[in-house]
Amino acid sequence: MLVTGKDILVPARAGKYGVGAFNTNNMEITQAIIHTAEKLRSPVIVQMSEGAIKYGGQDLANIVKDLATRATVPVALHLDHGSSYESCLKAIKMGFTSVMIDASHHPFEENVAETRRVVEAAHIMGISVEAELGRLGGIEEHIVVDEKDAFLTDPEEAVQFIEQTGTDYLAIAIGTSHGAYKGKGRPYIDQARIARIGELTTIPLVAHGSSGVPAEITRRFREAGGEIGDAVGIADDDLREACQHGIAKVNVDTDLRLASTVGIREVLKNTPKEFDPRKIFGLAREVMSQIVEHKMGVLGSVGKA
Ligand SMILES: O=C(COP(=O)(O)O)N(O)CCCCO
Ligand code: NA
Ligand SMILES: [Zn+2]
Numbered sequence: 283m284l285v286t287g288k289d290i291l292v293p294a295r296a297g298k299y300g301v302g303a304f305n306t307n308n309m310e311i312t313q314a315i316i317h318t319a320e321k322l323r324s325p326v327i328v329q330m331s332e333g334a335i336k337y338g339g340q341d342l343a344n345i346v347k348d349l350a351t352r353a354t355v356p357v358a359l360h361l362d363h364g365s366s367y368e369s370c371l372k373a374i375k376m377g378f379t380s381v382m383i384d385a386s387h388h389p390f391e392e393n394v395a396e397t398r399r400v401v402e403a404a405h406i407m408g409i410s411v412e413a414e415l416g417r418l419g420g421i422e423e424h425i426v427v428d429e430k431d432a433f434l435t436d437p438e439e440a441v442q443f444i445e446q447t448g449t450d451y452l453a454i455a456i457g458t459s460h461g462a463y464k465g466k467g468r469p470y471i472d473q474a475r476i477a478r479i480g481e482l483t484t485i486p487l488v489a490h491g492s493s494g495v496p497a498e499i500t501r502r503f504r505e506a507g508g509e510i511g512d513a514v515g516i517a518d519d520d521l522r523e524a525c526q527h528g529i530a531k532v533n534v535d536t537d538l539r540l541a542s543t544v545g546i547r548e549v550l551k552n553t554p555k556e557f558d559p560r561k562i563f564g565l566a567r568e569v570m571s572q573i574v575e576h577k578m579g580v581l582g583s584v585g586k587a
């Protein structure tokens with residue numbers, strides 16, 4: 283059933299488990315996410331970035347809404363990294379049940395003001411809101427935040443921000459970053475910071491940049507002709523621990539991008555005579571489903587629906 287993000291995340295925070303928020307850009311990705319959630323009896327969030335909306339538009343949003351509505355587990359359709367009040371309202375008009383207003387690159391007061399505007403409008407329409415405080419490293423679609431400017435979230439500021447905005451859930455900067463290169467060796471996750479913020483707050487917390495970039499996937503990616511540097515993602519144990527301290531929404535995009543590309547590259551490489559799109563996209567769907575299954579197991583959301 284199609285529900286709001288809050289319907290899914292409040293129980294997750296209370297139950298100390300994480301719920302995967304997986305980005306989609308087409309039908310096969312959406313099927314891998316939602317069918318796996320049904321198979322594992324797991325709630326799930328399907329999210330579209332502004333880039334995905336530009337690419338798939340209402341067509342893609344309708345595919346997600348239809349699968350979500352017919353799903354036998356709770357599914358929310360979430361706008362990822364909404365860059366403005368207008369973008370959030372447009373997404374709500376498209377049928378999104380959860381929106382992120384990402385004003386984290388603005389000074390605190392401006393972030394509060396922009397977030398409040400979205401919260402007021404979204405709540406009138408029964409839609410829940412994600413905001414962000416602090417700055418991830420890495421590349422956030424429209425913002426390149428280089429290492430030195432990456433500000434981790436201040437716990438006391440988070441309390442103020444939540445009180446002043448009324449946001450339903452909060453993305454915090456805790457060491458993660460977007461993309462396949464999250465650091466050298468094991469990326470640093472500030473577990474003490476998460477625990478502190480978790481102690482001081484009660485709303486669900488969000489971890490962006492949570493792809494694990496599994497070695498098996500990067501090995502297959504190279505093996506099938508892909509080129510990728512020494513990519514590394516967030517360790518499963520670090521995600522498990524973060525969910526014990528208040529992280530309830532866990533964003534994953536890169537792992538699905540890599541998995542779908544592995545599937546397509548392997549079909550093209552191993553069966554050069556193949557040109558049936560069902561075969562070419564079918565393996566990608568299968569590899570992505572395995573990634574979604576693994577992540578749900580790590581986060582503890584299996585059987586929670
Ligand atoms: O936090 C994330 C996903 O992070 P990751 O790149 O670790 O999958 N997102 O918000 C997805 C959009 C960013 C581009 O990947
Ligand atoms: Na941001
Ligand atoms: Zn993100």
